[in-house]
Amino acid sequence: MSQKNNRNNTLISDDVIPVTSRKRTLSGLGFANIWIGMAIVISVFSFGASGIEKMGIFGVASATFVANLIIATIGSLTGDIGVEHGLSFATYLRAPFGINGVHIPAVVRGVIASCWFGINTYIGSTAINYFTEALFGIDNWFLWFIIFAVLQIVNTMLGLKAIDKFSSFAAPCIILITCWMFYKVNQLAVLQNFSVFGYHPAQPSASYWFVTMSANMGMWAALAADIPNMTRSLKAPLGEKNWLKRNVNNWIPQFATLPIIEAFIAVIGAISYKTTGNWNPVEVIQQQAKGVTLIILLVMVILAQWSTNTAANLVPPAMCFTNAGAKWNLPYKVAVVIAGLIGCLVQPWNILNQLYTYLGYFGSILSAIAGIMICDYYILRKRRLNVPELFSNNGQYRYNGGFNICGLTALATGTLMANVFPDFGYFFGFPTAFITYLLMMKCWYLKKFPQKEITSGFSDEYLGISASRDWVLEGYEKNAGYESVPSVDIDEDLSVYKGGKDYEERTGNRLIITFGRQFGSRGRELAHILGKKLDIPVYDEDMIKYASAELDISEDDIRKSEEAPRNELLHTLKAGIMYSAKEYDASTTDKMFLIQSNIILQLAKMSPCIIVGRCSNYVLEKEGIKTVDIFVSAETEDRINQIEKRYGLSRQKARNYIAKKEKNREYYFNYYSSYEWGNPQYYDLCVNTSSMSLDNLANHICAYINAN
16 A cells, blocks of 8 residues: 555554554553552442452452452453554454444443543542632532543643653552551551451352452453553563563553552452441541641542543543544544543533442443454464554455444344343353354354455464564554664775674674673773774764764764653653654654664674664664674672772762663663663673673673684
8 A cells, every 4th residue: 555545544543553662662660550550449449348248358358359360361461462563452443343343342442431531530529629628618529520630631642651650650659548548447447346357247148259359340341451552552572472471561560450459449448338337438538637637638539540540541532532533533632632521521420329330331341342352362363463454444354344243243242141140241241252253253254254364374474573573554654663764874994804704604694792781881891892802893982973963963962862861741742742652753862763773773784893882782683683782780889980080070979970870871771672771681691890801801702702
């Protein structure tokens, strides 16, 4: 498909194209912080209250924990869609539902998430109103509802990086304040001589354990299905075939946060209910809190609802609406506003009064969608996807006029079955939809509409990250981070170097060595000594000279900004960019990285060489160029001594300078690569310059190279 046709394609917009490895900036820790923020939901307290009278505290905790363990499993499985192919939830659903049929489940999911946005905003606004009424006599919860909604919408419009940054601040605060809430309600229990862990209900009910578990699953059914909206921005190692290793930033944050936090919240709700008759500890503590305590409570409620809403209830519907509005190139920021308006207009205070009823409806629909996704992605296609065809009006996913009858039928039957058994909806909706979709596709639809990823015998041609492939649509190269960078004029006389020939004859690969190093470890000196021994060129400051000429920026300015973290929020505001996947107008640092990456590739293709720093191991590995990767470290005291002498600093200033440079270097490397700076698994050889002289170390490295 030509660039012009792609730009006029109604299935493509800037926000729904696959996120490539070059555009993925979310770390596993960042994802964990987002999950912590999402997991603190006030309504979960009610699950503990409803279960304490039927099964005791251990029943409440175990039912909640197991439910969220299952949700984390499903979320991790569907999350691979984003990790592997960089696709959003709604864009992927074109495969099981068709390019037109996708709008039915996607828009339904979007509306559901919007309703949750309204619910959590209402809860937060009531807490703000209680505070302002108690301290200033201002009683106007609806005003705070509107203001709170607007603030969250603006935060979400700034993109996933802004959400990540907010969550990094909110997550530890939320954890600490939640622990404080547990302490407060437990104090009430002690005052009433109530034994929390020794309590046994008068009329225990074994079946209620499953009811509570099912209700908890309904709470997170949506996120378990549409988590690709977030995992598409997760960093992942290129070429990693092992599912667990490739998805390490996906599954560990989900398993480490959701089950534990939700069980803890349910326990707090149970204790609160048994000691006061009110499941909501926020209201309980409000009745007793004064001054600083009341302010702390307010902060907890605001942070909890805010962090939940932005990541869980605004990003997903915005992506669904953007996909549905691709025909009109609906911008992500407009879709965020639409989601926010829906959440406000549904009168969430009324939904909250019938929360269990709505949870049943929500969970039944979304359990069916999850069942179809798992079946389609893992069982039928074995993780392969013909991604370019997802953006074709007349491709293999058109099916019957754009509708996959199998997917829509499975969605209907799964939803119906879940509502026949509403107390256990997820356990009926998921398998019913899974089996219905599997049988209809196998026995009928795949014969009528062959799918290339299946008929190819599940060729790796249809894999993404695990096959070291980024899906880049023609005409959208710049958007995907594959902006064409002109060749740089490199004036080097390489005839003076004779080394590397034996290595190339022996291995069939050019001798390319990359050096990563701790600041002050004398890694640059070691590289030059090694270069002389091997008789090959060493490149370090040279790249600054070439980049300076290409960007028309002074070498001093490049040195100041190189390997320094940019202010993501300021850059986002300055560029007018509203979504992390849409950071297309590169900052000077981005352009410099692209230029230097191009220089690195050119140097590696010219002759054997040593390249120092600048993510060179990642840049070359991504292009399939074999390298010998070395990381240089040194003892802290030796590095301090080195920096003292080099810059004439005091000992303390040298220590602080090292810490600052190390932080910047690590941030730069982790931001622009999917590797982890300093992690031994990404290097062939790690050496310590404190262990022996640089000359002896260089000899050892030469011996290592000659042995391979």
